[in-house]
Amino acid sequence: GIVRIEVEQADRVLRASSAIRLKVRETLLAHVSDSTLEGGDFDFSALTDPDRMGFGVYLLFATLQEILIQQLS
Numbered sequence: 604g605i606v607r608i609e610v611e612q613a614d615r616v617l618r619a620s621s622a623i624r625l626k627v628r629e630t631l632l633a634h635v636s637d638s639t640l641e642g643g644d645f646d647f648s649a650l651t652d653p654d655r656m657g658f659g660v661y662l663l664f665a666t667l668q669e670i671l672i673q674q675l676s
Contacts, residue, residue: 613671620664627664631657
């Protein structure tokens with residue numbers, strides 16, 4: 604689907620996305636190293652269900668942030 608975010612709201616969405624990613628990082632993915640998490644150098648299918656869910660949420664909000672930043676540039 605399409606999600607429309609007004610330019611005036613972009614900063615709020617970016618900050619909220621960062622907050623969610625940080626919370627997921629410190630709760631669901633605390634045992635995963637930063638380099639592994641940011642680089643994605645792991646076997647996704649070997650993860651436990653909770654880890655897959657945490658990584659999915661983390662990736663969703665990271666992607667949202669990247670798209671917003673690209674569109675604002």
